[in-house]
Amino acid sequence: MTSLPSAAARLLRGFRVFDFSSAELPGEARRRRVFEALVLIECAWANLVWAEYIAHVESIAHPLGIAHHVPLDWMLDGRVPWLNAALITACLALGFARRVPWAYAAALVLMLFQYAARYSIGEIPHGANLIGMCLLAFATAPLLFRDRFQAERCVMGLVWLSISIGYVSAACCKMIATGPTWIRGEYMALSIHNKLVDAFAKSGVYAPSALQDLLVEQRWAGTLFSAAGLCFELGSVFVLHARWRPLALGALVILHLGIGFILEIWFRSATLVLVLLALPASWFAWPARERLASGASRAARSADLS
């Protein structure tokens, strides 16, 4: 039987954020590449959507981020956001093609301006924060490592850190602003009414779902769902744990689906990224011949270096 201290020691040893020594799993390299492509597509798409909206922005009414330091009125010229979106897309493509090591960093800097110009009129959404953090990881790693394998492993470590810090921070904010009573069903009911009014204003139709009705009328159900959400956020610390990572990521996917169905806020980019990272790497190993070759070559390489 395993003693408690040894179980705790094993648990602690499992917290591996930056892993440069273990062998590549079959499909792991391809999953990283698909993940990278997904983040880049989401970034490019977000920039186009922001560019379209900036045309409606009259002035930088409530400066956000970089807009506190750089006047962004020039961004409100009709063509500038589109030109910026085109430049960002070009930088993302150059980064993906591994042509220019600083291409992702340039894309990130240009996105700071695009984001600030779009959201300096009041609303502060968080739908693009995770892809922004992923882009920061893509931008940082090639500047640290010239070896592609090590740069890609570094990216993943930075991504695990970003996910974990983000969700734990969200849980901490709730504990600081409200405390443990944050999980009360009444608070959930008030938030649901808020989102129902938002949906009504958007669509002109007031139509709560059966789940929303249940949570508004049965406060214990709201308390249960809120408590589960808070646990999932705090549990994101296990994204840093090699063994429990898929489970922690899966819990965050469930959290986002819950937010989507209950509050009608769909964090599409973040959810897609989390789903992709939670999937087993072996699902990306095709054909089988490549699966074997990839595993063998990485294992040999790791053995050489260690």
Add this chain to the structure above:
Amino acid sequence: MSAGLAVRPEAAARRAWRASAVLLCVYAALVATHEGEFWPFSIYPMFSEGGKPWVRTVVYEVEPRAVAGMSWQPQPRESLPGVPFAAREHGIEVIDLAKYISMTQGWDAARVEGLRRMLGEAARGRTLVFHRVAGRLVPTPEGPTVQVEYRPFVAIDDGAAYHEGAI
């Protein structure tokens, strides 16, 4: 790139952790000095204040002459005059609209013009009433209960604007 560019795993991990420490310091410094938001960094404060009252805006389209005899008192959603105006169909962001309406202290000509610009073509040929919707928890003997109040706040048509009377 070739494997010859690789550093030993232990050295690579040290380098990655040092870079992470620098990034975390930048993260902390930026969110601490920018009210928790500096994209892509954030402290993610959304929904952190349980039970916090909220204010939104809902728009109704009414008959041109309906504004003159309209009540400006709070009323239930079911008895609001006119038909709901679907903002999304006209490319209007309701959160931005709600912020604009709730942050406007006095409805002068400039603020009304800003509102018209936000609505764009959607406002043309229509009489629109903007209701301020406020949600909060009110204490009752059975415990806190959600109260949502709809109150006409401002109305516009092609030629004029009204805020509890003509502006």
